[in-house]
Amino acid sequence: MSPSLRPPSSNMFLSLFSLIFFLSGVQSDDRQLLLNLRSSLQHESNPPVFNSWNSTNSICNFYGISCNSNGSVTEIDLSSQNLSGVLPLDSICELPSLHKLAFGFNSLHGRVAEDLRNCVNLVYLDLGNNDFSGPFPDISPLSQLQYLFLNQSGFSGTFPWKSLLNMTRLVQLSVGDNPFHITPFPTELVNLKSLQWLYLTNCSLGGEIPAGIGNLTQLVNLEFSDNFISGEIPAEIGNLGKLWQLEFYNNSITGKFPVGFRNLTSLAKLDGSINQLEGDLSELKFLTNLVSLQLFENKLTGEIPPEFNEFKKLVNLSLYTNQLSGPIPQKLGSWAEFDFIDVSENMLMGPIPPYMCSKGKMHKLLVLQNKLSGEIPATYANCTTLIRFRVNDNLLSGTIPSGIWGLPNAEIIDVELNQLEGSITSDIKNAKALAALRAKRNRLSGEIPREISEATSLVTIDLSENQISGEIPMGIGELKSLSSLYLQRNRLSGSIPDSLGLCTLLSDIELAENSFSGNIPSSLGNLPALNALNLSQNELSGEIPASFTLLRLSLFDLSNNQLTGPIPQSLSIQAFNGSLDGNPGLCTLDAINSFRPCAAHKGIPKSVRTLIICFTIALILLLVCLALYMKLNKKEKYRERSLKEESWDLKSFHVLSFTEDEILDSIKQENLIGTGGSGNVYKVPLSNSKVLAVKHIWNMDPAGGKKSRSSTPMIGKHNGKSKSREFDAEVRTLSSIRHVNVVKLYCSITSEDSSLLVYEYLPNGSLWDRLHASGKIELDWKKRCEIALGAAKGLEYLHHGCEKPVIHRDVKSSNILLDEFMKPRIADFGLAKIVQPNVSHDPTQVIAGTHGYIAPEYGYTYKVNEKSDVYSFGVVLMELITGKRPIEAEYGENKDIVSWVWSKMQREESIMSVVDSRIQDMYKEEAVKMLRIAILCTARLPALRPTMRSVVQMLEHVEPCKLVGIVISKDGSEEKMQDPHTPKLKPST
The missing domain is CATH 3.30.200.20 (Phosphorylase Kinase; domain 1)
Structure with a gap:
């Protein structure tokens, strides 16, 4: 039969058979390439992501795989699958029809091979949020790319910007949060006119913003924050009429907002904080679609434009630490569900806008350190969503609305340094979340309400320098979290309640210059954390409690009272000289200062008294030694028996x-x-x-x-x-x-x-010994660098190199041991925790760690993660750089080395002043560079701290273990260090 006469069914059968044969060949080749991929990756998914990748399934039914009509693999999308291992790009790029490759949000490591150049049909490439190392390869042949995501993946070296020249179809480009070498802002980008999304944050860009940025007229999002960019904003940026978000915070950008900036009428989010911007905000008054405006820590002047009154979408406004003047627009925030305002540290005048919480969604009202006047609007008494209410250091007057005291979600109520009147009302019983109540130096009167004992989250109470009268409520002992109590310079009377001794976390008690009477409660002597006690200038009587001999105080003052009886010998020291003056009824057992001898010793010669005292001490020591000997002998006998038997x-x-x-x-x-x-x-x-x-x-x-x-x-x-x-x-x-x-x-x-x-055995002891102990070995800068990097690598291994991450939970210099070559070892894992999958918290709910090294989140949560170790390691870095202990008296009350370093930076003191004087001058700039890493590690929010893998990469660039791109003046005096990841967090607020 001729082919033309063959039945149609036969032709169809042969065609179908040929298609199946062809598809089976294609699938066989692609299957093997996919199986090579599976074998290269480890996974921890549950159920495992590769369960469907078996011999019985069609590859098009493999999880994360898509195919075309010919059965060829077109897409591999295995994002967020807990994968680790090294990508076998030599196999992957042999898939001839592959146009999408997505492995974002995994734990892939190693280098990305040059084989990536062979994936020439790729349209979509996502390798972001992984743990790669080394430089990213030149991918010039990938001219079809439209989407490229490489952010936060550990790439270093110099990014191949020139390889993007041919990618004229690029719509989204994201390469931020990688420790690249510092390079000028890439002019190659200005020709990518299809770009809609450009993310260049924290990738070591320097130089100035090119005028050609105005060519990218399709841009919707432009971010280049956390870099080293200088110069002015080019006027051409006004061409970007579709721009929805513009972020360039934490750079060194100068000058004014250029004329034409007003053309960005689609802009919803603008953040240019932590720069050196000057001039006024007049170009912004036309941006009526703004939702969030953040320009804090600049040099802006002039008034907040009254046109902001009509911004009907605005929910966030942060302009603190500028030189703004004039009033705050009074209708501000009244249209939308306003979230927060922070215009602190300016020269603003006039009243507080009353309507910002009209939609009942406001969380933060921060207007401190201005010249605002008038009364606190009564509308905020009903703003139950407020978490922070800070209006301190202004010229406010009138009575505080009673509901303010009882805001149920407020953590801070700060009205201090004003001219406010009225009393603290019983509404305070509703303030269940309140940690800090600050109202000092006002004109408050009335009594402290007994209901204050129901605000059980209180940590700090400061009502000093007011006209408050009455007694301290007896229920104050219910405040188990109370750490600081400041009531000095009021009109308080009555006795100091004994229940105050139940507040076992108290470290500061200031009750001076009141009219307290009666005896001093002996319970105060049993407070284990008490550091400062000032009861001076009252009418207290009776004897100094014997329990005070147990106290270890840095500030002690009982002067100008009516105390009588003997002075405990532990208080008869030069450090407390003058702290007992003005109590004529006190006497001394050892004739110190001007106090009279106690009556019990009159007529007894001094030599006899001395003999009696020496005999008594000797007898006590003999009895103690005898008891210790018997106890140790019993213990040693028991141990000897146990070890042998x-x-x-x-x-x-x-x-x-x-x-x-x-x-x-x-x-x-x-x-x-x-x-x-x-x-x-x-x-x-x-x-x-x-x-x-x-x-x-x-x-x-x-x-x-x-x-x-x-x-x-x-x-x-x-x-x-x-x-x-x-x-x-x-x-x-x-x-x-x-x-x-x-x-x-x-x-x-x-x-x-x-x-x-x-x-x-590590013969050189601990890093603590080398830095702080007597007879310490001198550590030069090279040794300090090596110790820092080695210890960081040890922690990096624990966090990233173990089968399951290990959290040490007690990182400190005494747990970093040194071998004979001064190489560091992480030691003492008695508090270590292995991270278990699907376990969201530490069930022990015990604060783990050592005071001075403990991350601040332990103050409000018991959750433990790797970022807690990162914070502690940041403290160790500060020890290495400053030579100081984590806790020192010079830092001030309730301060540690982290707050001390930050305060130095914020006051713009010489950065070099924090560097250990024993470090040679030639290395002090390098020490300052390491200090920046330490500051990053000790960010208050855990999510803003780097991983230990990133810390290692940063330390590897510090000479002599070179951190590039840090701009420090030669004498270090002009740089104001900032945590570049906390533009929306203000330490003072």
Whole structure:
């Protein structure tokens, strides 16, 4: 039969057969390439993302895969799938029809290979939010690209801007948040006239904004914040009539808003904060579609345009720290669901606008440090959404509306330094979220309401320098979070309530210059955190409580009262000289200063009194020594019996060159080198000349009972043997870790009663010892750099290199040990936490860490994540740079090294003044560069801190371990350091 006479069904059959044969060939090739991809990536999805990638499924049914009508793979989209590993681009780019490749929001690492150039048909490429390293390759052949997302992916080196010249179809380009080398603002971009979205934030751009930016008339979003851009805003930017968002905060841009800026009438979000902009805001009065306007920390002058009254979409306005004057427009915020205003630190005058909370959505009212006058509008008494209400340091007068005191969501109510009148009302019982109540230096009167005890979140109360009368409410002891109580210079009377001693977190009590009478409560002497106590210029009587001998105060003043009786010897020191003057009824036991001798000693010769005192002290010491000897003897006998008689279970994690007996025989007093909350540490020399460190943790107390809850809690069994929480944490964490900057755990040895952890011995002690202890070893800048980088790499491994991230939770200089070459090791994992999937919080709800290193979020949440370690490491960096401890008296009350560094920067003092004087002058600029990294690490919000991987990358550019792109004046005196990621957070507000 001729082909022309063949039945139609036969032709169709052959065509279908040919198509199936062709498709099977295509699918077979693509399948193998996809399987190569799967084998290169690790995954932690649940259910696993690659479950559908099997031999029975068509590849077009693989999860994340799309095909065309020919069965060829056109799209791979595996974004946000917890993938790690290295991308096999040599395989992926062999897929001939591939036009979309999306791997954003994973944990991919390694370098992106040059093979990416072979994906010539790509239209969409997303590698953003990963952990790559090295430079990004030249992708000039990818001329079809329309969407390119590379933001926050760890790329470094110089970005290949020239490779974009051929990509004239690009619609979206996002390469921000990568530590590239500093380069001028790329002029290559001005020819990409199809661009609608351009994200260049935090990618080390310098130079000036090119005038050609006006060519990009299709732009809807333009962001180039957190860079080193200088010069003025070009007038050509007024050509971008479609622009919806413009962000360029934290640069060095100067000059005025150019004429023509008013043409950006589509603009909804404008943020040019932290620059050096000058002139007035007149060009902005035409931008009636603005939703958010943020221009804080500039040099702007003139008035806020009255046209802002009619901005019907405006919800955010932040203009603080400028030189603005005149009134705030009175209808401001009355049209939309206004969220916040911060116009603090200007020279604004007139009344506070009354209608900003008319829609009931306002969260922050911040107008502090201006010259505002008039009354506080009564409308804010009903603004229950307010979280921060700060109108302090103005010229406000009149009575505070009663509802202000009881705002249910307010965390800060700050009205201090005004001329306000009236009293604190009982409404304060509704202020359940209130942490800080500040009203000092006003004209407030009346009594402190007893309902204040129901505002149980209060941490700070400052009502000083008013005309408040009556007594301190007895219920004040209900304020368990209270840390600071300032009531000085009022008209308070009555006795100081004994219940004040129930506020166990109190660190500052200031009650001076009132009319308090009666005895001083002895309960104040039992406050464990008390740092300052000032009860001077009152009418207090009776004796100084004996409990005050337990206090360790930096400020103490009981002068000008009516106290009687003996002065406790612990208060008879030069540091408190004058703190007891004006109490003629006081007497002294040792004839100090001008106080008369106590009657009990009259007629007894001084030599006899001295003999009696010495004899009494000697007798007490003898009894104490006898008790200690008996206790230690009992403990040592118990320990000796336990070590010799117990059966031990050894688990090794490395090849061992010693025996169990050799370790046990060395756990004795002469080898003890340290003690701590989680056990004793012994230096153990071995017969082969090797030296080890052994931590000995007792699971039983010396009397043979289990440890109490105040000691190390028991948490389970290990081969029938109990383990302490610290022991379990350290073994679980360290047994699987292999990293040069993490201390090596050789083995664990456990018995029913105690546990031993055998570590490598680090002969140079801790970084704390080297920086702060007596006899410290001098650390030059090179050593400090090496220690900082090494410790950072150790933490980076814990956070990013382990199968499950490990949070140390107690990063501090005393937990960074140094070997014989001064190389650092992260140590002491007694508080470590392995991050478990689908566990959102730490169920222990215990503040973990050490005072001075603890991240601020512990003040309001018990959630733990890696960013808490980053904060603590930032504190360590500050120690290395300044040579100071985390807590020093010179920082001021309730201040630490972080707040001290920030205060220095904000006052524009010489940056060099914070650098350790022992660091050579030639390296001080490099120290300032490292200080910037430390400031980034200690941002208040965890989300704004870098990862440890990013910290390592930044430290690797600091000489001599070179951080490029930091503009510091030669003498360091003109730079005002800022956290470039907190433009919307103001420390003072």
